[in-house]
Amino acid sequence: MTDGNTTDALTRLEQEGEIAADYLEGLLDIADLDGDIDMDVEGERASVSIVGEGSSRDLNKLVGRDGEVLEALQELTRLAVHRETGDRSRLMLDIAGFRARKRTELAELGAKAAEEAKGSGEPVKLRPMTPFERKVVHDAVAAAGLRSESEGEEPQRCVVVLPV
Secondary structure, X not given: OOHHHHHHHHHHHXXXXXXXXXXXXXXXXXXXXXXXXXXXXXXXXXXXXXXXXXXXXXHHXXXXXXXXXXXXXXXXXXXXXXXXXXXXXXXXXXXXXXXXXHHHHHHHHHHHHHHHHHHHOOOEEEEEOOHHHHHHHXXXXXXXXXXXXXXXXXXXXXXXXXXX
């Protein structure tokens, strides 16, 4: 990419973050929940986080069991961005640090699976995961010097770590 294209892409991602923040602020007002919204650009996607002041118990309602509510809110937020921009969004939403903690756990899982595959010489199949979870595991496996692939159909799609 040229510098102009990089600047354009960054501006577009920042705009996605602004639209998402406005949408989420409205949602927090409707739900009568307190939270601050942080925006960033990570890689090639906008990243928006809702962080709580003090106890994040109320915000955890927006995460739901195993992040189910968070996933739904992320899709709704992406739709809100799409409605405004006309472009498909890959925006990543985090609430009360749930995704950040999950990313750390999944990176450790990927590294352990890579070690297991190296040691046994056999493929290691992990439990079904969301696309976000699979991406984190694939990245961890690659960082450990191995290859991995996804197999199966949603929602039972899982990562298989391949030995050398």
